[in-house]
Amino acid sequence: MKKTILAITFAFLLGIYFVSFVSGVSQEFPVSPPPMTEGMFPCSSCHASMEVNRKKRELKDEHPDIKLHHAETMRWCLDCHDARNRDKLRLYNGEVINFTEGYRLCGECHGNVYKAWRAGIHGKRTGYFAGPGKRTYFLCAHCHDPHEPKFKPIKPEPPPLRPTEPENAR
Amino acid sequence: MEKLRETLKETWHFYMKTLNLVAKGSKAYYAWCLLLLAFIAIGFIYYLKQHDIGLFATNMNDQVSWGLYIANFTYLVGAAAAAVLLVIPSYVYHFKPIKEIVILGELFAASSVIMAILFVMVDLGRLDRFWHMIPFIGEMNFPESLLAWDVLALNGYFFLNILIPVYLLVKYYYRKEPNWKFILPFILISIPWAVAIHTVTAFLYNGLPARPFWNASILAPRFLASAFCSGPAIIILIFQIIRKVSAVKLEDEALFKIAELIAYAMFLNLFLLGSEIYKEYYSHSIHMAAFEYLFEGLHGHNLLVPWIWAAMAMNVIAFFIFLVPSTRKRLTTLNLGCLLVIVGVWIEKGPGFVIPGFVPDPLGEVHEYIPNLLELMVSFGIWALGLLIFTLLMKVAIPIVTGEFTHTEYEKEVTALKHR
Amino acid sequence: MRDKNYTRREFIRNLSLTAIAGMSIPLLSACSKEEVEDFLQKHFLEMTEEEKKRLIAKLEERYQQKYGKKFQISMKEAQQDTLWGYGLELSRCIGCRRCVYACVKENNQSRYKRQLHWIRVLQLKRGNLINLENSEHYYNPDTVPEKGYIYLPVQCQQCQNPPCVKVCPVHATWQEPDGIVVVDYNWCVGCRYCIAACPYKGRVFNWGEPNIPPEELNTSVHYLGNRPRMKCAVEKCTFCIQRVRSGRYPACVEACPTGTRKFGNLLDPKSEIRYIIENKRVFRLKEDLNTDSKFYYFFEG
Numbered sequence: 010m011k012k013t014i015l016a017i018t019f020a021f022l023l024g025i026y027f028v029s030f031v032s033g034v035s036q037e038f039p040v041s042p043p044p045m046t047e048g049m050f051p052c053s054s055c056h057a058s059m060e061v062n063r064k065k066r067e068l069k070d071e072h073p074d075i076k077l078h079h080a081e082t083m084r085w086c087l088d089c090h091d092a093r094n095r096d097k098l099r100l101y102n103g104e105v106i107n108f109t110e111g112y113r114l115c116g117e118c119h120g121n122v123y124k125a126w127r128a129g130i131h132g133k134r135t136g137y138f139a140g141p142g143k144r145t146y147f148l149c150a151h152c153h154d155p156h157e158p159k160f161k162p163i164k165p166e167p168p169p170l171r172p173t174e175p176e177n178a179r
Numbered sequence: 180m181e182k183l184r185e186t187l188k189e190t191w192h193f194y195m196k197t198l199n200l201v202a203k204g205s206k207a208y209y210a211w212c213l214l215l216l217a218f219i220a221i222g223f224i225y226y227l228k229q230h231d232i233g234l235f236a237t238n239m240n241d242q243v244s245w246g247l248y249i250a251n252f253t254y255l256v257g258a259a260a261a262a263v264l265l266v267i268p269s270y271v272y273h274f275k276p277i278k279e280i281v282i283l284g285e286l287f288a289a290s291s292v293i294m295a296i297l298f299v300m301v302d303l304g305r306l307d308r309f310w311h312m313i314p315f316i317g318e319m320n321f322p323e324s325l326l327a328w329d330v331l332a333l334n335g336y337f338f339l340n341i342l343i344p345v346y347l348l349v350k351y352y353y354r355k356e357p358n359w360k361f362i363l364p365f366i367l368i369s370i371p372w373a374v375a376i377h378t379v380t381a382f383l384y385n386g387l388p389a390r391p392f393w394n395a396s397i398l399a400p401r402f403l404a405s406a407f408c409s410g411p412a413i414i415i416l417i418f419q420i421i422r423k424v425s426a427v428k429l430e431d432e433a434l435f436k437i438a439e440l441i442a443y444a445m446f447l448n449l450f451l452l453g454s455e456i457y458k459e460y461y462s463h464s465i466h467m468a469a470f471e472y473l474f475e476g477l478h479g480h481n482l483l484v485p486w487i488w489a490a491m492a493m494n495v496i497a498f499f500i501f502l503v504p505s506t507r508k509r510l511t512t513l514n515l516g517c518l519l520v521i522v523g524v525w526i527e528k529g530p531g532f533v534i535p536g537f538v539p540d541p542l543g544e545v546h547e548y549i550p551n552l553l554e555l556m557v558s559f560g561i562w563a564l565g566l567l568i569f570t571l572l573m574k575v576a577i578p579i580v581t582g583e584f585t586h587t588e589y590e591k592e593v594t595a596l597k598h599r
Numbered sequence: 600m601r602d603k604n605y606t607r608r609e610f611i612r613n614l615s616l617t618a619i620a621g622m623s624i625p626l627l628s629a630c631s632k633e634e635v636e637d638f639l640q641k642h643f644l645e646m647t648e649e650e651k652k653r654l655i656a657k658l659e660e661r662y663q664q665k666y667g668k669k670f671q672i673s674m675k676e677a678q679q680d681t682l683w684g685y686g687l688e689l690s691r692c693i694g695c696r697r698c699v700y701a702c703v704k705e706n707n708q709s710r711y712k713r714q715l716h717w718i719r720v721l722q723l724k725r726g727n728l729i730n731l732e733n734s735e736h737y738y739n740p741d742t743v744p745e746k747g748y749i750y751l752p753v754q755c756q757q758c759q760n761p762p763c764v765k766v767c768p769v770h771a772t773w774q775e776p777d778g779i780v781v782v783d784y785n786w787c788v789g790c791r792y793c794i795a796a797c798p799y800k801g802r803v804f805n806w807g808e809p810n811i812p813p814e815e816l817n818t819s820v821h822y823l824g825n826r827p828r829m830k831c832a833v834e835k836c837t838f839c840i841q842r843v844r845s846g847r848y849p850a851c852v853e854a855c856p857t858g859t860r861k862f863g864n865l866l867d868p869k870s871e872i873r874y875i876i877e878n879k880r881v882f883r884l885k886e887d888l889n890t891d892s893k894f895y896y897f898f899e900g
C-alpha cells in the first residue's frame with residue numbers, strides 16, 4: 010500500500026514537472042496567437058502523410074509564396090522547422106518548441122534583440138503599460154516575416170504644410 | 180464747498196481752453212491732424228479684422244512668431260528711453276539752452292511709450308485676457324518672466340513721464356515756481372528708469388538660450404547705444420519744427436549739443452556692432468547662421484540683406500556727419516544726419532534684430548517673413564496715433580511754456596465778471 | 600497751494616472718467632453673459648473643486664453645441680510617484696510620419712489654416728546629427744527610409760527646467776507634478792514669448808480659429824491636454840496626458856510601426872525607460888542648454 014502511494018505521488022510530481030517544463034515557459038510572455046497564413050496550421054494535416062526529404066533545395070512546386078531571404082546561404086527550411094513534426098519549431102540543440110514560443114528560436118541568433126525584447130524595449134508597444142490593463146507583447150513574427158524579415162520601405166505620410174502654402178495661408 | 184466749486188470751475192475753464200487751443204491752428208496743422216486721423220482710422224479698421232480672425236490675419240507663423248509689431252515696439256522703447264539724454268544735461272548739469280525743452284522731450288517720451296505699449300497690445304493674441312497680466316488681479320509671473328518686468332517698467336516710466344511734465348506745466352500755468360524738493364526726486368529717478376526700461380527690453384531677448392542670435396551679453400549695451408542715437412535725432416527734428424511753428428525759443432546751441440551726444444552714442448553703437456560681427460565671423464560656429472542670414476543670405480533666402488546694408492551705410496554716414504563739427508553745426512547736414520540715423524537704427528533694431536532671431540529656427544528651418552498689408556496699416560495707425568497725441572500735447576504745452584496760456588487770463592476774466 | 604493740488608488732480612480725474620465712460624459703454628453692450636463668464640474665468644490652479652466641476656459642465660455643453668458630439672472631459676490629476684520619460688530609438692526611425700498624424704488625430708489639432716503638428720520629423724544626412732541647420736523638414740520621397748539619411752523626430756521634451764515656463768508672463772504654462780508641462784488654454788494671452796524661448800520648437804500657436812473636421816474629433820479629452828482649443832492660444836505635446844494618467848501609452852508610441860518609441864515612469868525602477876537609460880547609451884538634444892529634457896534618444900545598432 011505504502012509503495013503504491015509513493016509510486017503514484019512520484020508519478021504525479023513527475024507529471025507536474027514535465028507539464029510545467031513544456032507549457033510553463035510559454036506563460037512567461039503573454040503573446041497573442043502567431044500570425045499564421047489562413048488555412049495553413051496545423052501543418053501536420055499535410056505533412057504527417059508525406060515523406061521527409063532532408064535534401065537542401067529551393068522549393069519550386071511547394072509553398073511557392075515563401076521566398077527564403079534569411080541567412081539562406083547557411084540555413085534552409087528544416088533547420089528551423091522540425092522535420093518530423095511540422096507543427097513545431099526546432100531549436101539548435103534539437104529541442105522542439107511551439108510556434109507560440111518562436112522568440113526562443115529567433116533569440117538564438119539575435120541574442121541582443123531577444124534580451125531587449127524580454128525587457129520590453131524592443132518592438133511595438135500598445136495598450137497599457139501600467140494600471141488596469143496588461144502589457145502586451147508581440148511575437149517576433151507579428152512584425153518580422155521570418156522568411157523575409159527585412160522591412161520594406163513604405164510610403165511616408167505627407168510633409169507638413171509650409172505657412173505660405175494655399176491650404177495654410179489666408 | 181465754495182473752494183470745490185471754484186476749483187471745478189477752474190478745471191472746466193482749463194479744459195475748454197485746451198480744447199480751444201487744440202482746435203485752432205494753421206492750415207498745415209489741420210492738414211497734419213487730418214492725415215494722422217485718416218491713418219488712425221484705417222489702422223483701427225484693419226485691427227478690427229485682426230481681432231476678429233486672430234493673428235492669422237498677419238504674416239507671422241510658427242517659425243517667425245514675432246514680426247513688425249514687436250520690431251516697432253523695440254525701436255520705440257529705445258526712442259522713449261532717449262528722453263533721458265535731455266534730462267541729464269538740463270537738470271543735472273543745468274545746461275541752460277536745453278532747460279526749456281526738457282518738458283517737451285519728456286512728453287515725447289510719454290507718446291513713445293504709449294506707442295510701444297500699443298504695439299504690444301496689438302501683438303497679443305488674446306487682448307481680452309490682458310487683465311491676466313495685472314499684478315495681484317491676474318497672475319503676473321514676477322520676477323521670473325522678463326515680460327512681467329517690462330510691463331511694470333514701461334508703465335512706471337509712462338507714469339513718470341506724465342507726472343513730471345504735467346506737474347511742471349501746471350506750475351507754469353499758475354506762474355508759480357515748482358516745488359523742486361517734490362519733483363526733483365522723480366526727475367532724478369527717471370534717469371536710471373529710462374536706462375532700465377531699455378535694459379529690461381534687451382534682457383527680454385537676451386535671456387533666451389534657444390536663440391543664439393539674441394543670447395549675447397552685448398545686447399543691452401547695444402540697445403542703449405542705438406537708443407541714444409535714434410531718440411535724440413527724432414527730438415532734434417521735432418524741435419526744429421516746434422521752433423518754426425511756435426514762439427518757443429530754441430538756440431542752435433542746444434541742438435548741436437544733442438548732436439554731439441549722438442555722435443558718441445553712434446560710435447559706441449558701431450563699435451559694439453563691430454565686436455559682435457568679429458565674434459561671430461571669427462569663431463565661425465554654427466550659431467552664426469542668423470548673422471549670415473542677415474548680412475549675406477542663407478540658403479538663397481536674402482530678403483533682409485539689402486535692408487541691413489542700407490542701414491549700415493546710413494549709420495556710418497550719419498556718424499561722420501555728427502562727428503565733424505562743420506557738418507554737425509550746419510542745419511541742412513544735421514537734419515540729413517538725423518534722418519539717416521532714424522531710419523538706419525529703425526532697420527537695424529527693428530526688423531534687422533527681431534527677424535534674424537527666428538531665422539533659422541531652433542530646428543534649423545529657414546522661413547522668411549514680410550509684413551502684410553494689414554500689419555503695415557496697423558503699424559502706421561499706431562505711429563499716427565502716437566504722433567497725434569504728441570501733437571496735441573504740444574499744442575497745449577507750448578503755449579504754457581512760452582507764457583501765452585496761463586492762469587492770469589482766467590483771473591482777469593473772473594475779475595471782469597465781478598466788476599460787471 | 601491747495602488750489603493747485605485740487606486743480607491738477609481734478610483735471611486728471613475728470614479726463615480719465617470721461618475716457619472710461621466713453622469706452623466702456625460700447626464694450627459692455629457687446630458682451631454676452633457667456634463672454635463675460637469667459638472673461639472672468641480664474642486660473643486653473645486657483646479654482647476650487649466645485650468651480651472645476653462647473654467648468655467641465657459648461658465646456659461639455661459648449662462642445663455639444665458647437666460640434667454636436669458628447670465630450671468626456673477629464674481633469675485627472677497626476678499620480679503619485681510618477682515622472683514620465685520618453686525613449687526614442689533613433690536607429691529604427693524610418694521617417695514615415697505615422698506618429699505625427701496619429702498625434703494630430705488623438706489630440707484634436709487644427710488640420711488646415713493653420714495646420715498644427717506637435718511632432719516634427721527631421722531628415723539628417725548620415726554623418727551629421729547635432730547640427731540641425733542641415734535638416735530637411737519637408738522630405739517627401741516615394742518610400743522611406745531613404746538611403747544615406749537618418750530621421751530624428753522632435754516634439755516637446757517636457758524639460759525639468761523648462762525655459763517656456765520661466766518666461767510666460769501670466770503663468771499660463773506650468774509643470775505638473777508628474778513632469779508634464781501643460782498650458783491652461785483659457786488663461787494664455789497669446790504673447791508667444793514661450794515659442795521664442797523653446798529650444799526645440801515644441802510649442803505651436805493657434806493663429807486663427809482651429810479647423811477640425813467634426814467627424815475626426817476625439818471626444819475623450821483632458822482639460823489640460825487635447826480638448827478643442829480656441830484661437831490665439833499656445834499648445835504643445837502633453838505626452839497624451841489623457842492617456843498616460845490612466846496607464847495607456849501615448850498615441851505616437853502606439854502608432855510607430857517599427858517600435859522606435861518607448862515610454863514609461865522614470866521613478867519606477869522596473870520600467871522600460873529606466874532599463875533603456877541604464878543599459879543603452881542615451882543622449883538628449885541640446886543638453887548644453889541645461890533644460891534637463893525627459894526625452895532620451897538612443898541608438899541600438
